[in-house]
Amino acid sequence: MEEDPYGTDAIIKAMRTGRHFGGGRAVLPPMPWTWVGTMTDEDLEAIVACLQSIPPIRNRVPVPVPPAPAGGAT
Secondary structure, rough: OOOOOHHHHHHHHHHOOOOOOOOOOOOOOOOOHHHHHOOOHHHHHHHHHHHHHHOOOOOOOOOOOOOOOOOOOE
């Protein structure tokens, strides 16, 4: 059985690894995954429960654009 990409385990995995759906592309800023990933399992489960209690919305998510390299280089 395939893991639910919006399930608690998958969301926590993404928060800990900084990878989209826990294994895809890098999660881009402003997601502070390096800090959030250090939280306890209990804290992350509480955050996920809170997020899952909010009714979903429909919106078009733009294609991810990584931030420019430091120093203004392109």
